[in-house]
Amino acid sequence: MRTFLAIAVLGGGVAHATVGSALRVANVAPDIPLIVVVLLALRRGPEFGCGAGFVAGLLQDAATGGLLGVQALTKAVVGFTIGAIGIHLRVSQPLVQVPGLVLLSILEGLARFWLLQLFHFPAPFGELMTYVVLPQALYNGFLGAALVLALAWAERLKEPTAS
Amino acid sequence: MRGGATGASDALAIITTPVQTVLARINRATLGVWGTYRDWKNVRAENRRLREEAQRLRVEALRVTETDAENQRLRRLLVLKESLPLETLAGEIIAREWGGWVRSLTVNRGRGDSVARLSAVIAPDGLVGRVVDVRATSSIVQVLTDPASTVGAHIVRTRTPGIVEGEPRGTLRFKYMARDGGGMQVGDLVVTSGLGGLFPGGIPIGRVRSIDDRGAALFSYAQLTPAVDFARIDEVLLLKGGVGRDVTASFKDAS
Numbered sequence: 563m564r565t566f567l568a569i570a571v572l573g574g575g576v577a578h579a580t581v582g583s584a585l586r587v588a589n590v591a592p593d594i595p596l597i598v599v600v601l602l603a604l605r606r607g608p609e610f611g612c613g614a615g616f617v618a619g620l621l622q623d624a625a626t627g628g629l630l631g632v633q634a635l636t637k638a639v640v641g642f643t644i645g646a647i648g649i650h651l652r653v654s655q656p657l658v659q660v661p662g663l664v665l666l667s668i669l670e671g672l673a674r675f676w677l678l679q680l681f682h683f684p685a686p687f688g689e690l691m692t693y694v695v696l697p698q699a700l701y702n703g704f705l706g707a708a709l710v711l712a713l714a715w716a717e718r719l720k721e722p723t724a725s
Numbered sequence: 726m727r728g729g730a731t732g733a734s735d736a737l738a739i740i741t742t743p744v745q746t747v748l749a750r751i752n753r754a755t756l757g758v759w760g761t762y763r764d765w766k767n768v769r770a771e772n773r774r775l776r777e778e779a780q781r782l783r784v785e786a787l788r789v790t791e792t793d794a795e796n797q798r799l800r801r802l803l804v805l806k807e808s809l810p811l812e813t814l815a816g817e818i819i820a821r822e823w824g825g826w827v828r829s830l831t832v833n834r835g836r837g838d839s840v841a842r843l844s845a846v847i848a849p850d851g852l853v854g855r856v857v858d859v860r861a862t863s864s865i866v867q868v869l870t871d872p873a874s875t876v877g878a879h880i881v882r883t884r885t886p887g888i889v890e891g892e893p894r895g896t897l898r899f900k901y902m903a904r905d906g907g908g909m910q911v912g913d914l915v916v917t918s919g920l921g922g923l924f925p926g927g928i929p930i931g932r933v934r935s936i937d938d939r940g941a942a943l944f945s946y947a948q949l950t951p952a953v954d955f956a957r958i959d960e961v962l963l964l965k966g967g968v969g970r971d972v973t974a975s976f977k978d979a980s
Contacts, residue, residue: 591823685893689893693892
């Protein structure tokens with residue numbers, strides 16, 4: 563369990579640091595650790611999602627030179643929340659996945675902005691939402707749905723065929 | 726007796742000659758096919774060898790091009806390092822954060838190399854940013870386009886003072902007092918002012934791309950095109966002290 567958590571979270575962090583910039587479209591890069599946290603929380607529940615979110619966020623904060631703990635907190639909350647409500651949602655449907663991830667990304671952005679405001683973050687809210695949060699949320703939604711479909715396909719391949 | 730033998734020999738020849746002819750043709754045809762097969766096999770082997778050779782040469786050419794480009798970059802950096810009247814330290818960029826909330830670069834120089842917090846970081850084309858976090862073996866550099874970045878600057882031609890700010894969309898803007906911005910034009914160069922004690926004066930920041938004149942408002946804004954392509958730089962110079970000096974002469978675009 564711990565090994566899986568470490569591999570998943572570190573893998574997400576490494577993917578974000580390496581593939582993230584290559585996946586940039588019109589200056590918008592996806593938040594791969596957030597997508598990994600959401601997927602983990604949906605499969606393993608709120609506690610696991612919270613832990614994964616905390617570790618992934620902390621790693622991102624440390625790697626980027628941002629305010630340490632902000633993303634750790636917001637991603638932990640996202641992981642816990644989606645883990646708790648995920649059981650009531652039909653998350654295997656792309657029509658739920660894409661808007662769900664978009665909404666979660668926006669909520670995470672809002673929480674992050676609010677936290678950073680406490681430390682006098684100077685960026686204007688409107689510009690930040692228009693140029694950073696919303697485009698990234700949309701990107702997260704589609705990339706997350708693609709990842710879910712890829713995972714489902716990989717699992718189907720792994721299953722022994724009934725003869 | 727002899728005539729009978731000749732007759733028998735002739736009779737035998739009548740039978741064997743066509744057979745020999747056919748056998749000879751078969752032999753020639755077989756040898757021909759075999760020779761063609763061997764040639765084809767040789768050609769195939771040679772083709773494969775030549776393909777491998779071409780592949781190897783292509784990789785080699787790429788490596789040479791890459792090395793050449795790196796050589797040119799390092800040469801430019803060295804020229805700048807030698808022309809600057811300041812102590813500098815060269816560093817390589819090992820990571821980039823381009824998310825929008827934070828725009829930063831990680832340089833492979835840290836506490837072990839006596840890097841100080843808030844040191845200015847420059848490239849041959851101009852200012853990159855400042856060191857905001859120093860670690861044991863690396864440092865985090867806040868890039869000019871970071872939303873929290875501000876630098877004191879002025880327009881070279883008109884000496885209009887102002888502040889260069891980063892924006893969430895990854896662009897730069899020059900904020901200035903409207904009454905000072907009279908003769909500003911698109912294409913004007915903006916350099917560090919040297920005020921504030923963080924950056925030496927005269928380091929290019931960017932050129933005016935558009936002017937947003939806000940009429941009676943106290944401040945007006947100009948959008949800038951950065952002098953440095955932050956997404957493409959691989960090596961930088963970290964300044965160690967001497968921030969009070971003017972380094973305009975070291976940047977050919979700034980003069």
